[in-house]
Amino acid sequence: MVESVPLSWRLQRQRYNLIGTRCATCDERFFPPRNFCPSCRRKGKIEPFQFSGRGSVESFTVIRVAPSGFESQTPYAVGIIKLDEGTSISGQIVGDVTRVEMGKRVRPVFRRIREDGKEGVIHYGVKWALEG
Amino acid sequence: MNVAVVGGGATKMGEHWTQSLRDLSTEAGAKALQDAGIEGKDIEALFIGTMSSGRFIGQEHLGALAVDEAGLTPIPATRCEGACASGSLAFRKAYLAIRSGEYDIVMAAGGEKMTDIKGPEAISALMGAGDQEWESSAGLTFSGLYAMMARAYMKRYGLTREELALVPIKNHFHGLKNPLAQFQFPVTVKQVMESALIADPLRLLDCSPITDGAAAVILVSDRVAKRFKNPMWILGSGQASDTLALHNRKSLTEIPSSRIAAEKAYAQAGVSPGKIDVAEVHDCFSIEEILAYEDLGFAERGKGKDLLVNKETYVGGRLPVNTDGGLKLGHPVGATGIKQIIEIMRQLRGDAYTQVKGARIGLAHNIGGSGATALVHIFGTEPGGRHG
Numbered sequence: 001m002v003e004s005v006p007l008s009w010r011l012q013r014q015r016y017n018l019i020g021t022r023c024a025t026c027d028e029r030f031f032p033p034r035n036f037c038p039s040c041r042r043k044g045k046i047e048p049f050q051f052s053g054r055g056s057v058e059s060f061t062v063i064r065v066a067p068s069g070f071e072s073q074t075p076y077a078v079g080i081i082k083l084d085e086g087t088s089i090s091g092q093i094v095g096d097v098t099r100v101e102m103g104k105r106v107r108p109v110f111r112r113i114r115e116d117g118k119e120g121v122i123h124y125g126v127k128w129a130l131e132g
Numbered sequence: 133m134n135v136a137v138v139g140g141g142a143t144k145m146g147e148h149w150t151q152s153l154r155d156l157s158t159e160a161g162a163k164a165l166q167d168a169g170i171e172g173k174d175i176e177a178l179f180i181g182t183m184s185s186g187r188f189i190g191q192e193h194l195g196a197l198a199v200d201e202a203g204l205t206p207i208p209a210t211r212c213e214g215a216c217a218s219g220s221l222a223f224r225k226a227y228l229a230i231r232s233g234e235y236d237i238v239m240a241a242g243g244e245k246m247t248d249i250k251g252p253e254a255i256s257a258l259m260g261a262g263d264q265e266w267e268s269s270a271g272l273t274f275s276g277l278y279a280m281m282a283r284a285y286m287k288r289y290g291l292t293r294e295e296l297a298l299v300p301i302k303n304h305f306h307g308l309k310n311p312l313a314q315f316q317f318p319v320t321v322k323q324v325m326e327s328a329l330i331a332d333p334l335r336l337l338d339c340s341p342i343t344d345g346a347a348a349v350i351l352v353s354d355r356v357a358k359r360f361k362n363p364m365w366i367l368g369s370g371q372a373s374d375t376l377a378l379h380n381r382k383s384l385t386e387i388p389s390s391r392i393a394a395e396k397a398y399a400q401a402g403v404s405p406g407k408i409d410v411a412e413v414h415d416c417f418s419i420e421e422i423l424a425y426e427d428l429g430f431a432e433r434g435k436g437k438d439l440l441v442n443k444e445t446y447v448g449g450r451l452p453v454n455t456d457g458g459l460k461l462g463h464p465v466g467a468t469g470i471k472q473i474i475e476i477m478r479q480l481r482g483d484a485y486t487q488v489k490g491a492r493i494g495l496a497h498n499i500g501g502s503g504a505t506a507l508v509h510i511f512g513t514e515p516g517g518r519h520g
Binding site for chain 2: 002007011015032058059060061062063064065066067068069070071073076078079080081087088089090091092102113114123125
């Protein structure tokens with residue numbers, strides 16, 4: 001993950017609040033947001049779309065050997081979350097990694113993602129928690 | 133315009149603490165020239181693949197560096213990047229440049245120097261092949277992305293963990309005689325199953341290593357090919373793209389870009405999957421070799437493991453795959469595509485380390501990232517295919 005204040009700042013709305021986009025022409029929803037509909041192309045009409053963040057685990061893994069910036073968090077579960085409103089997104093699944101299963105329901109939780117060293121910024125965003 | 137490969141060479145795959153990317157690329161280039169029996173001055177242009185030299189060694193502008201170090205200035209030199217498919221991408225650009233009529237003799241090369249930085253930094257650099265804003269930020273790694281594909285595939289098709297281990301077992305066995313392999317030891321199911329978990333369900337022996345290495349091949353037009361012995365002809369070349377992020381794919385149990393690149397290459401070559409005598413496929417992680425069998429048309433969906441269980445993809449089987457040991461035994465990401473093509477070249481001219489008897493048509497499959505870029509090349513001992 002690139003250490004960048006502007007990048008994190010630019011993505012705050014999406015990462016904090018799960019605001020994606022929707023094409024008003026074909027109703028396809030995008031998270032991460034796309035600002036150009038790949039299906040309707042120039043006939044598409046993109047508008048903001050609020051995702052609930054609720055969904056289910058499409059697949060997942062437990063990272064034991066992490067990239068730089070995440071070493072202290074291992075082992076941690078990461079999954080592809082199939083969102084109820086359509087589309088899927090990668091995200092960490094918090095809690096006991098042994099309880100994660102494909103198909104389980106999840107809800108979004110606001111968490112610290114990582115820190116850029118002692119004096120760098122702290123990145124926040126959405127992770128997912130198993131329901132129930 | 134038909135195009136042939138007339139020579140190639142690679143460095144040993146490994147952790148080359150005493151050598152820089154300059155040294156490695158020059159060594160590979162010199163070996164390729166030697167193998168083709170030509171001089172550096174015969175080369176009209178260079179295309180070089182490297183995935184992330186900027187992250188790995190802080191060095192961009194690899195085209196200029198390579199021709200400078202090799203004493204080949206002022207020939208045109210172009211860097212090509214398509215993550216782990218950068219090598220094949222450079223190869224395809226070289227092929228298209230000759231087909232365009234611009235050149236008769238071109239070098240396609242690839243190189244990566246991955247061990248100058250620490251492991252976590254290298255893992256992070258490799259994640260540059262994924263979606264930086266939405267996959268890397270979740271703490272994902274490439275082993276993690278392929279682990280999610282493996283888990284989805286195992287659930288959908290009933291592949292067992294032990295069956296998945298058959299991929300590294302075969303490839304380690306094939307690599308035993310390859311002097312350029314990073315590792316030369318056999319592995320057992322027990323060893324695979326007891327190797328460290330990297331990203332569940334993938335273990336250490338399922339993963340390609342961090343590797344330093346370079347490879348180069350010489351491509352020539354049919355105008356000059358008769359000057360060379362044993363030319364290997366390019367019959368088909370296909371390339372396709374897909375979403376950068378795995379989470380945007382409709383299915384986690386296939387790589388559509390591989391299938392589409394293969395369909396293009398088969399159509400151009402005028403051959404079907406059943407005609408392939410030997411193949412190199414992109415086994416960056418064990419699951420990907422099984423996906424490749426299915427995407428390339430070697431097996432039906434969900435049946436890829438049968439080729440391993442029945443030993444059909446061993447040397448001596450119906451369709452030997454990764455006869456040099458594949459990516460398991462060295463994956464210097466930018467060089468891998470070229471390294472694969474060198475193995476097919478050796479197989480077709482009959483001097484491979486583990487030779488497939490009578491191999492006449494070979495295939496090389498190289499993908500970038502989790503399948504956002506895919507290239508498939510088909511080669512033959514005789515010219516063929518449509519090259520307009």
